[in-house]
Amino acid sequence: MFEQGVLVAAVLGNITIASFAYLKNPQRALNRLLALAAVVISAWSVVNYLSLHQPDPSATLAYVRVVMFFAVLINYCVFLLLKTFPSPNLTITRKAFWGVTGFTALVAGLALSPFLFASVTVKGASIQPNPGPAIPLFLIHTAGLLGAGFVSMVRKFRRARGQDKEQLRLVFYGVLVTLFLIIMSNFVAPLALRTSAFVGMGPAYTFVFIGSIAYAIIRHGLLDIRAAVAKSVAYVLLMGVLGGLYGLAVFSISALFFGGTGMNAGLQAVDVALAVLLAFTFQPLERLVQRLTDRVFYRDHYDSQQVLNRLSTILVLEMNIDRILRDSLKLLCQSLHVGFGQFMVFKDGRIYKVEHFGPLPHRLMIVPNLLKLDRGILVADQLGESEARKIMASHDIRLSATLKTKDELVGFLLLGDKLSGGIYSAQDIELVQIAAKELAVAISNARAYEEIREFNATLQDKVKHATGRLRTANRHLKELDKAKDEFISMASHQLRTPLTTIKGYLSMMLEGDTGDITETQREFITHAYEGSERMVALISDLLNVSRLSAGRFLIEQKPTDVVAMIADEIRQLMPHATAKGLYLKLDPPKGRMPLVDLDENKTRQVIMNFIDNAIYYTQQGGVTVRLRLDNGNFRVEVTDTGIGVPEDAKSHLFTKFFRAGNAQNVRPDGTGLGLYLARRVVYDQGGTIIFESSEGRGSTFGFELPINGTPAHAAKSAPQPTEEKVPTHV
Amino acid sequence: MSDTTDKTILIAEDDPFISRMYEIKLTAAGYKVMVKNNGREAYETAKADRPDLLLLDINMPELSGLEVLAALASDGFDFAKTPAVVLTNSSQDADRQKALSFGAEYLVKAELTPKQVLEIISSKLQAAEQA
Numbered sequence: 001m002f003e004q005g006v007l008v009a010a011v012l013g014n015i016t017i018a019s020f021a022y023l024k025n026p027q028r029a030l031n032r033l034l035a036l037a038a039v040v041i042s043a044w045s046v047v048n049y050l051s052l053h054q055p056d057p058s059a060t061l062a063y064v065r066v067v068m069f070f071a072v073l074i075n076y077c078v079f080l081l082l083k084t085f086p087s088p089n090l091t092i093t094r095k096a097f098w099g100v101t102g103f104t105a106l107v108a109g110l111a112l113s114p115f116l117f118a119s120v121t122v123k124g125a126s127i128q129p130n131p132g133p134a135i136p137l138f139l140i141h142t143a144g145l146l147g148a149g150f151v152s153m154v155r156k157f158r159r160a161r162g163q164d165k166e167q168l169r170l171v172f173y174g175v176l177v178t179l180f181l182i183i184m185s186n187f188v189a190p191l192a193l194r195t196s197a198f199v200g201m202g203p204a205y206t207f208v209f210i211g212s213i214a215y216a217i218i219r220h221g222l223l224d225i226r227a228a229v230a231k232s233v234a235y236v237l238l239m240g241v242l243g244g245l246y247g248l249a250v251f252s253i254s255a256l257f258f259g260g261t262g263m264n265a266g267l268q269a270v271d272v273a274l275a276v277l278l279a280f281t282f283q284p285l286e287r288l289v290q291r292l293t294d295r296v297f298y299r300d301h302y303d304s305q306q307v308l309n310r311l312s313t314i315l316v317l318e319m320n321i322d323r324i325l326r327d328s329l330k331l332l333c334q335s336l337h338v339g340f341g342q343f344m345v346f347k348d349g350r351i352y353k354v355e356h357f358g359p360l361p362h363r364l365m366i367v368p369n370l371l372k373l374d375r376g377i378l379v380a381d382q383l384g385e386s387e388a389r390k391i392m393a394s395h396d397i398r399l400s401a402t403l404k405t406k407d408e409l410v411g412f413l414l415l416g417d418k419l420s421g422g423i424y425s426a427q428d429i430e431l432v433q434i435a436a437k438e439l440a441v442a443i444s445n446a447r448a449y450e451e452i453r454e455f456n457a458t459l460q461d462k463v464k465h466a467t468g469r470l471r472t473a474n475r476h477l478k479e480l481d482k483a484k485d486e487f488i489s490m491a492s493h494q495l496r497t498p499l500t501t502i503k504g505y506l507s508m509m510l511e512g513d514t515g516d517i518t519e520t521q522r523e524f525i526t527h528a529y530e531g532s533e534r535m536v537a538l539i540s541d542l543l544n545v546s547r548l549s550a551g552r553f554l555i556e557q558k559p560t561d562v563v564a565m566i567a568d569e570i571r572q573l574m575p576h577a578t579a580k581g582l583y584l585k586l587d588p589p590k591g592r593m594p595l596v597d598l599d600e601n602k603t604r605q606v607i608m609n610f611i612d613n614a615i616y617y618t619q620q621g622g623v624t625v626r627l628r629l630d631n632g633n634f635r636v637e638v639t640d641t642g643i644g645v646p647e648d649a650k651s652h653l654f655t656k657f658f659r660a661g662n663a664q665n666v667r668p669d670g671t672g673l674g675l676y677l678a679r680r681v682v683y684d685q686g687g688t689i690i691f692e693s694s695e696g697r698g699s700t701f702g703f704e705l706p707i708n709g710t711p712a713h714a715a716k717s718a719p720q721p722t723e724e725k726v727p728t729h730v
Numbered sequence: 731m732s733d734t735t736d737k738t739i740l741i742a743e744d745d746p747f748i749s750r751m752y753e754i755k756l757t758a759a760g761y762k763v764m765v766k767n768n769g770r771e772a773y774e775t776a777k778a779d780r781p782d783l784l785l786l787d788i789n790m791p792e793l794s795g796l797e798v799l800a801a802l803a804s805d806g807f808d809f810a811k812t813p814a815v816v817l818t819n820s821s822q823d824a825d826r827q828k829a830l831s832f833g834a835e836y837l838v839k840a841e842l843t844p845k846q847v848l849e850i851i852s853s854k855l856q857a858a859e860q861a
Binding site: 493496497499500501503504505507508511513536539540547554 | 745747748751754755758819820823838839840841843844845
């Protein structure tokens with residue numbers, strides 16, 4: 001009853017699957033082949049059963065011949081299936097096809113004839129067919145076809161990638177399991193356990209084979225199949241090992257101790273002992289088998305949480321975008337056992353960074369193609385015929401993951417084939433999904449950081465560039481300044497020559513060299529003469545300023561009678577003071593004034609400038625010039641009762657071209673050079689300027705000079721540390 | 731002005747307006763005046779006629795006033811006995827230094843009136859006489 005049950009179930013199952021495969025797509029040769037194989041196997045199963053249950057030897061012989069006939073056909077079908085799969089159409093050449101078909105027809109014909117099995121010998125329940133002369137031919141046919149099919153499949157399996165590989169693997173498992181089961185029940189069981197009870201299971205095993213192929217064709221890509229296959233293989237293996245060991249033990253013990261005779265009490269005891277042993281050995285053996293099968297089926301196993309932890313470590317510790325890309329890509333590719341991986345990172349809609357793992361791709365994705373993959377995680381094998389799939393295929397990409405933050409598309413993670421050739425598992429996809437989110441944020445941050453870094457670098461470059469430009473501009477300005485000084489110097493000389501004539505002749509007229517002149521003439525000529533004098537002074541000032549900036553302002557000191565020098569200046573300026581109704585008096589030092597080392601010309605100009613200014617800016621009262629000898633210093637102070645210097649002008653008073661507001665009103669034609677030069681002359685001789693003033697009440701201008709020449713700090717044409725600020729009283 | 735003097739003054743000046751101005755002033759003061767408008771003639775006159783004082787411009791044709799001084803110096807001319815006054819509008823320090831190195835007075839024309847020049851010349855001549 002059991003045998004019939006299995007037979008019926010197997011036949012029904014096979015026929016169902018075959019019909020299903022055929023109806024699913026009758027156009028495909030593969031589906032038709034599968035249906036044919038199922039039918040042939042089913043027929044074989046039925047005839048095989050019948051052959052075992054015939055009452056007389058001649059009927060048995062006839063059935064055995066039919067069994068062999070179908071066996072030949074099964075070999076033929078299996079060969080074609082293995083050769084064709086997973087291609088939907090026959091891949092075998094026409095010539096080979098007809099050759100194999102012809103050979104098969106010959107062997108099948110012989111199988112029905114007495115050449116294969118001449119007769120059968122029936123010994124009780126055992127039926128022993130007696131081989132004929134065609135047996136070697138049958139063996140060659142079987143071994144040849146099955147061997148060729150198997151080799152073809154292994155070769156395809158090694159070349160295959162992705163989905164194809166997974167399908168081939170399934171068929172491979174199917175064949176392997178079927179083979180294993182048949183070996184276990186038809187050889188191991190009868191030999192070791194001395195029972196042919198499992199031989200009847202034969203048809204059920206064919207179901208595994210046909211089932212696996214059908215499954216591969218119809219519902220490929222369902223990933224749990226591997227777990228189911230792994231588990232079933234593990235259990236069958238375990239049972240086989242246990243059964244084998246147990247049976248072998250029983251067999252050998254009974255043979256050794258009881259001489260192979262039937263049951264007795266001793267054997268019962270051995271059975272009990274072995275049962276206990278079995279109970280104890282079951283678990284370790286199960287673990288061992290589990291480990292073995294795991295190694296085969298889950299070679300590329302990994303711990304997702306561990307991978308994610310390591311990824312987080314990289315992303316947290318690293319700020320450099322290049323290193324983030326490199327390290328995380330390496331981690332993912334190695335964990336997922338992927339041969340080739342790539343990051344494409346965007347910035348402003350363009351590809352900003354590309355990172356590779358494994359061999360460089362023969363061509364890079366372009367942005368428009370990438371954007372067509374912007375749909376989360378795409379697995380090529382799970383996509384129907386679509387543009388995205390074509391794009392991925394043309395770049396050998398199996399998995400594409402968009403890296404997206406809340407605001408923007410950061411880039412893509414593209415992965416190639418798994419090294420195993422298998423497809424991406426649910427675990428893989430889940431891992432990539434989580435990693436993609438973390439990567440998007442981290443890459444976005446790193447990119448921003450990189451931008452800031454680049455901006456800083458650019459800024460530094462810009463500053464450097466600007467500094468360079470300023471230097472050039474400064475050099476040009478210096479050249480211009482020099483040219484200006486040279487121009488002033490030259491122009492001044494040219495101006496002086498006609499001025500010499502004007503001033504000279506005017507002075508001679510005033511001196512009476514041209515005879516008597518009227519008072520009016522004298523008055524007019526005096527005006528003209530004074531004008532020329534002012535111009536001479538102006539040119540002199542300009543020249544001195546130009547000399548100062550050209551570094552050619554030299555001080556030449558010699559012992560000078562300062563009292564006589566100042567008295568002379570006062571005498572020359574007296575007419576001006578008198579004309580304005582002002583007093584101009586000298587307050588000489590008590591006692592004798594020694595000779596003072598100074599540059600007479602320049603110092604004389606300074607004093608003249610002070611007195612001239614004092615007269616100019618005073619309307620009432622007058623000017624006192626005070627000379628003193630004080631602690632080895634010669635001091636001169638010119639005090640007036642004039643308009644004074646406004647508070648806000650005091651700090652600028654001694655700077656070049658500066659003129660106080662009230663002074664400008666009184667004397668619009670002033671140059672603003674006099675005090676500037678005065679300070680320079682005094683400073684270069686190691687002296688200090690004296691200046692105090694209150695607006696509206698008068699001022700005191702003066703200086704103090706060491707009697708014995710220039711002290712060390714006042715080297716000739718030394719730069720002036722106090723260009724802008726002058727102490728109001730020293 | 732003094733009218734009793736037989737001193738001769740050589741004026742080397744290429745600008746006729748200026749040379750005339752000094753000529754008038756010095757002549758009026760009683761000096762004999764020779765005017766030359768280029769450096770070479772001035773040098774030859776100075777050597778040949780032995781004036782009592784040289785009044786030399788710097789920028790002149792043929793020879794500059796400073797070159798005249800240099801040539802005379804190499805001829806063994808004694809500037810202590812025959813004072814030289816460089817009277818110029820070039821106020822370059824190099825020129826000034828050079829003039830001073832020959833023991834010559836260095837004056838800027840525009841800053842002085844002919845009368846002031848006359849006074850300086852007179853005092854120079856007095857000093858030379860005493861020397």
